[in-house]
Amino acid sequence: MIKLRGWLLDVYDDEKEGVVLWLAGKDGRRHRFYQAFPATFYVGGPFPRLRELWRYLLSEPIPAVLSRTQRRDLFTGLVDVLAVQAPDPVSQNRLFWTVRGRFPDLDYYNADIPVALRYGAAHGLFPLAHCQVVAAEDGRVQAITPLDSRWDIDPSWPELRLLTIEPDVDPGHAEPTALIVKYEQKEKHIPLVPFRFLVIRLEACLKRYDPDLILTRWGDTWVFPYLLETCQKTGVACFNPNRDQGRQPREQEENSYYTYGQVIYRGRQVRLYGRWHIDERNAVMYGQYGLAGVFEQARVTGLPVQEVARKSPGAGITAMQMQVALREGVLVPYQKQQAESFKSAADLIRADRGGLVYQPLVGLHDNVAEIDFVSMYPSIMVHFNISPETVLSKSALAEPAQADLAPDGNKKIQFVPELGIPVDHSQIGLVPKTLKPLLARRIALKQRLAGLDSRDCRYGALKARSNALKWLLVVCFGYLGYKNARFGRIESHEAVTAYGREALLRAKEAAEDLGFTVLHMYVDGLWVRQEGKKTPADFQPLLQEVTARTGLPIALEGVYRWVAFLPSRLDKQVPVANRYFGYFQDGRLKMRGIEARRHDAPPFVAQTQMDMLKRMSQVPDGQPLAGCLFDLVLLLRRRLAELRAGRITPERLLVTQTLSRSLEAYRVPSPVARAVAQMEAAGKPTMKPGQRVRFLYTREAPGVWAWDLPGKPDPASVDVARYEALLLRAASALTEPLGLDESQLRAWVAGRATQSRFHFAMTGRRPAGAPVPAAWAFAQST
DNA sequence: TCCTCACGGGG
DNA sequence: GTGTACGTGAGGA
Numbered sequence: 007m008i009k010l011r012g013w014l015l016d017v018y019d020d021e022k023e024g025v026v027l028w029l030a031g032k033d034g035r036r037h038r039f040y041q042a043f044p045a046t047f048y049v050g051g052p053f054p055r056l057r058e059l060w061r062y063l064l065s066e067p068i069p070a071v072l073s074r075t076q077r078r079d080l081f082t083g084l085v086d087v088l089a090v091q092a093p094d095p096v097s098q099n100r101l102f103w104t105v106r107g108r109f110p111d112l113d114y115y116n117a118d119i120p121v122a123l124r125y126g127a128a129h130g131l132f133p134l135a136h137c138q139v140v141a142a143e144d145g146r147v148q149a150i151t152p153l154d155s156r157w158d159i160d161p162s163w164p165e166l167r168l169l170t171i172e173p174d175v176d177p178g179h180a181e182p183t184a185l186i187v188k189y190e191q192k193e194k195h196i197p198l199v200p201f202r203f204l205v206i207r208l209e210a211c212l213k214r215y216d217p218d219l220i221l222t223r224w225g226d227t228w229v230f231p232y233l234l235e236t237c238q239k240t241g242v243a244c245f246n247p248n249r250d251q252g253r254q255p256r257e258q259e260e261n262s263y264y265t266y267g268q269v270i271y272r273g274r275q276v277r278l279y280g281r282w283h284i285d286e287r288n289a290v291m292y293g294q295y296g297l298a299g300v301f302e303q304a305r306v307t308g309l310p311v312q313e314v315a316r317k318s319p320g321a322g323i324t325a326m327q328m329q330v331a332l333r334e335g336v337l338v339p340y341q342k343q344q345a346e347s348f349k350s351a352a353d354l355i356r357a358d359r360g361g362l363v364y365q366p367l368v369g370l371h372d373n374v375a376e377i378d379f380v381s382m383y384p385s386i387m388v389h390f391n392i393s394p395e396t397v398l399s400k401s402a403l404a405e406p407a408q409a410d411l412a413p414d415g416n417k418k419i420q421f422v423p424e425l426g427i428p429v430d431h432s433q434i435g436l437v438p439k440t441l442k443p444l445l446a447r448r449i450a451l452k453q454r455l456a457g458l459d460s461r462d463c464r465y466g467a468l469k470a471r472s473n474a475l476k477w478l479l480v481v482c483f484g485y486l487g488y489k490n491a492r493f494g495r496i497e498s499h500e501a502v503t504a505y506g507r508e509a510l511l512r513a514k515e516a517a518e519d520l521g522f523t524v525l526h527m528y529v530d531g532l533w534v535r536q537e538g539k540k541t542p543a544d545f546q547p548l549l550q551e552v553t554a555r556t557g558l559p560i561a562l563e564g565v566y567r568w569v570a571f572l573p574s575r576l577d578k579q580v581p582v583a584n585r586y587f588g589y590f591q592d593g594r595l596k597m598r599g600i601e602a603r604r605h606d607a608p609p610f611v612a613q614t615q616m617d618m619l620k621r622m623s624q625v626p627d628g629q630p631l632a633g634c635l636f637d638l639v640l641l642l643r644r645r646l647a648e649l650r651a652g653r654i655t656p657e658r659l660l661v662t663q664t665l666s667r668s669l670e671a672y673r674v675p676s677p678v679a680r681a682v683a684q685m686e687a688a689g690k691p692t693m694k695p696g697q698r699v700r701f702l703y704t705r706e707a708p709g710v711w712a713w714d715l716p717g718k719p720d721p722a723s724v725d726v727a728r729y730e731a732l733l734l735r736a737a738s739a740l741t742e743p744l745g746l747d748e749s750q751l752r753a754w755v756a757g758r759a760t761q762s763r764f765h766f767a768m769t770g771r772r773p774a775g776a777p778v779p780a781a782w783a784f785a786q787s788t
Numbered sequence: 789t790c791c792t793c794a795c796g797g798g799g
Numbered sequence: 800g801t802g803t804a805c806g807t808g809a810g811g812a
Contacts, residue, residue: 118800120800261801263800263801263802270801313800317800317801318800318801318802320800320801320802321800321801324800325800341800360803360804360805363805363806483803484802484803485802487802487803487804491802494802499803574807574808575807575808575809576807576808582806582807582808583806583807584806584807585807599807674810674811674812675811676809676810676811677810677811735809
């Protein structure tokens with residue numbers, strides 16, 4: 007008999023054993039356990055069909071336990087279903103696919119729940135849970151008990167062992183010759199040839215150190231495929247990076263998928279058993295929150311560490327909803343994989359129903375407070391009980407037969423502003439139930455962060471965790487409106503945005519009632535100003551008033567010493583909602599929509615714009631911002647001189663764009679398309695949608711030079727004039743609100759004028775000690 | 789002037 | 800195992 011305390015590392019299914027569990031024991035060792043784990047799915051439909059299914063299942067070789075029962079469907083209430091219990095998760099899955107092939111017309115529930123979730127929900131467990139296991143000597147679990155909750159803010163933690171592997175060069179650009187392996191303080195360069203020695207040395211590292219996590223660069227796309235394929239081809243060695251040596255790593259092919267309006271490319275993947283592999287170059291969200299965020303998401307979502315690291319937060323929030331459903335005895339509908347469908351015309355016409363967007367007062371303003379609703383959409387879902395099943399259809403009320411909506415029924419109805427959609431408040435919906443603890447946890451983490459200095463060693467991990475939670479919250483809103491989501495319904499999505507618009511309008515009224523001018527509003531934030539108010543404390547009464555009027559928490563993002571809202575470049579009379587830059591009293595710069603924030607801007611352009619902003623932030627408080635204009639002109643002259651002299655390295659001139667489609671699908675030879683065509687012509691492997699393409703602008707046809715072509719570009723071929731134009735355009739976005747538009751800026755940068763001439767031209771006065779006229783100071787309104 | 793195409797949120 | 804929609808601006812024809 008074994009009795010062990012430890013932390014749950016991995017759970018996966020096994021045909022013979024049921025589920026396999028790996029624990030990091032308190033004894034410092036890693037332990038493998040297994041446990042029988044029958045899995046049940048449910049089938050709904052007309053009785054005769056269910057009877058046919060019953061007969062069919064009796065003839066199946068997989069021994070299923072069948073019963074008729076009732077379960078709750080989220081939308082329709084109690085339904086009669088056939089429960090099909092398979093002896094283990096692998097047979098459950100196999101049985102489901104066979105049955106679905108033969109009976110595609112029936113409704114399936116709890117059929118495609120990841121085994122780790124199913125098991126976790128059954129035992130109150132989750133990845134990295136602290137738990138106690140009682141097992142037989144052969145590892146068969148007799149009892150497993152959680153010792154902590156996923157919601158613990160400071161859970162006890164195992165000492166995890168981390169090993170990193172990367173090739174000596176980027177395999178996309180050059181042929182690697184060695185692997186670099188690091189663990190503890192050790193660093194090893196292991197040559198790729200002879201291959202047998204490579205495998206022997208790698209296996210020695212894995213055996214000696216026995217890592218829990220292998221963190222790689224290009225591990226998915228190159229390192230592991232190379233190792234596994236070479237083993238197979240040559241037969242000289244056999245390499246298995248799993249901790250569970252009875253299994254081979256699981257490989258998954260590359261794919262491109264469409265999400266949040268853009269295409270994401272994901273290279274092939276290699277997953278391990280008994281330990282984790284994360285390729286940081288291939289884990290889309292990993293860069294957002296790193297390991298601390300991955301662990302945070304694994305704990306709260308219940309998805310295995312390897313999965314959350316690789317999947318989008320959408321999978322995480324779905325997992326959380328599934329667990330709430332499992333706990334509440336609500337059926338989880340099977341998710342049909344539907345082919346990508348285009349929006350119907352009706353969908354497109356229903357535009358402009360999203361967040362409220364206001365037109366800002368164009369120009370430069372001082373002492374502006376930005377106040378933002380805290381996690382606005384999730385807060386709305388919780389506060390107004392928005393969930394696919396609580397948001398009823400309008401016709402539900404119009405029909406007189408709706409006895410259950412009558413006052414004597416137990417439904418308590420509230421109506422969504424603008425839309426008049428009824429929302430049932432008699433019980434808490436699935437989505438609010440899922441979100442509430444998540445929201446509370448994020449607030450708890452943020453409070454802790456607020457008390458820490460950013461240099462504190464705990465700051466980074468807390469920030470990452472808070473960020474990981476934010477993504478789960480954000481995505482939950484998107485899923486509400488996603489018609490293929492298990493628990494989605496477009497009306498609930500619209501209800502959320504309607505409440506959002508309402509809250510923003512109430513906030514505006516509150517601000518105006520308290521004497522503030524509202525300069526701008528954008529979805530969940532307001533920019534307000536009032537003469538004489540500039541400290542954070544000056545805005546506290548407004549925050550309280552807004553919360554009182556909306557029921558939603560709102561926080562001060564900061565007070566800008568100055569902020570400039572930019573007009574449209576195409577028409578200077580037209581304000582645009584999301585192009586602005588500003589400097590907070592606490593020293594932060596914030597900018598939206600300008601080159602410094604755009605992924606496709608060459609670093610040289612973005613950096614110069616950033617340097618100009620930094621120069622502007624050095625203007626002392628109370629002095630006119632335009633006083634630094636000549637310094638900005640000088641800075642630009644220097645940068646242009648460097649550019650013309652060829653002293654800017656080509657790397658800093660690279661434009662990076664995401665390929666949105668395959669090359670053939672381009673109807674216009676845009677710069678990216680030409681760069682990709684160039685690479686294909688040079689025999690490079692075809693670029694996939696979602697991959698990033700880097701290129702230089704060059705003078706001669708085809709006008710671009712794809713960076714991933716072999717060889718180096720000729721520095722003389724760089725299209726300097728084009729970069730000059732890009733630079734001036736970026737710079738003028740900043741100087742325009744100070745009174746210097748693009749053509750004026752161009753003239754001053756091209757000339758040799760000194761400060762005094764510049765000053766005289768701009769002000770009409772001699773510079774000596776002369777104060778800058780009011781026209782230079784802040785524009786208070788349009 | 790019209791059409792096509794990339795970007796945005798976060799840090 | 801992924802899922803918004805829309806406006807802006809640049810570049811090409």
